[in-house]
Amino acid sequence: xxSKAIALLAMVAVLLGGANAECPNxxxxxxxxxxxxxxxxxxxxxxxxxxxxxxxxxxxxxxDTANVKKDSCTCFTRLEEGNTVYAxxxxxxxxxxxxxxxxxxxxPHANDAHDIQAECSGRGLCDRNTGTCECFPGYEGKGCRRxxxxxxxxxxxxxxxxxxxxxxxxxNTNWSPFTEFDYASVVYDSAxxxxxxxxxxxxxxxxxxxxxxxxxxxxxDPMGGPGATSGRECSGRGIxxxxxxxxxxxxxxxxxxxxIQKQSYL
Numbered sequence: 285x286x287s288k289a290i291a292l293l294a295m296v297a298v299l300l301g302g303a304n305a306e307c308p309n310x311x312x313x314x315x316x317x318x319x320x321x322x323x324x325x326x327x328x329x330x331x332x333x334x335x336x337x338x339x340x341x342x343x344x345x346x347x348d349t350a351n352v353k354k355d356s357c358t359c360f361t362r363l364e365e366g367n368t369v370y371a372x373x374x375x376x377x378x379x380x381x382x383x384x385x386x387x388x389x390x391x392p393h394a395n396d397a398h399d400i401q402a403e404c405s406g407r408g409l410c411d412r413n414t415g416t417c418e419c420f421p422g423y424e425g426k427g428c429r430r431x432x433x434x435x436x437x438x439x440x441x442x443x444x445x446x447x448x449x450x451x452x453x454x455x456n457t458n459w460s461p462f463t464e465f466d467y468a469s470v471v472y473d474s475a476x477x478x479x480x481x482x483x484x485x486x487x488x489x490x491x492x493x494x495x496x497x498x499x500x501x502x503x504x505d506p507m508g509g510p511g512a513t514s515g516r517e518c519s520g521r522g523i524x525x526x527x528x529x530x531x532x533x534x535x536x537x538x539x540x541x542x543x544i545q546k547q548s549y550l
């Protein structure tokens with residue numbers, strides 16, 4: 285082999301070695317190296333920013349053939365909610381992306397809608413090492429898409445969405461004596477928060493936002509005023525200790541429900 289041929293082979297080897305190291309950190313093994321820029325979608329109420337753009341000059345991998353950017357990484361993808369989104373991000377594709385959801389309070393965009401798709405729904409921080417959301421207090425679930433129930437309902441109730449609570453109310457015939465409305469027709473299906481906001485459905489004997497209050501017994505007001513049927517505890521004739529569930533009756537009343545007017549005061 286001539287010296288000229290050897291020099292040519294050496295040059296090819298150098299070029300090949302450079303080709304393997306063109307992109308930052310060789311895209312960390314999580315992307316493709318090209319001379320076109322990785323492109324993102326414009327976030328809307330149905331499309332997250334990390335979704336691959338389609339049509340026009342965009343390739344099937346996500347880079348824009350019309351946007352030349354030498355030695356650029358276009359990161360690999362994953363499927364989420366049926367959409368093809370980037371699984372990695374960063375100049376060298378070393379950072380994971382996190383699940384997304386409708387933002388709780390994004391700035392308004394088209395038609396003044398504020399529910400654009402956002403990573404962790406705008407209610408958490410993305411752990412770039414694991415690709416999981418660290419939700420802010422009061423939020424939970426994949427992509428921090430739901431509000432959590434206060435204190436997990438204190439072990440005395442079940443956490444349900446507004447949709448579930450409305451459905452249960454519409455099926456509860458016990459409401460009939462207390463309302464003139466057609467409670468059976470109550471629905472809460474299509475509102476933006478129907479499956480996002482949750483509340484506690486307390487077990488019998490407990491009440492409060494987190495079901496931590498012990499209800500006191502109640503009955504008919506011995507004086508004929510509003511009692512248990514009007515939502516009054518202790519028959520409307522005492523104060524409830526929500527820590528113990530015991531009534532502290534007013535001076536002239538007695539019984540565990542304060543349902544008795546003491547004879548000495550009659």
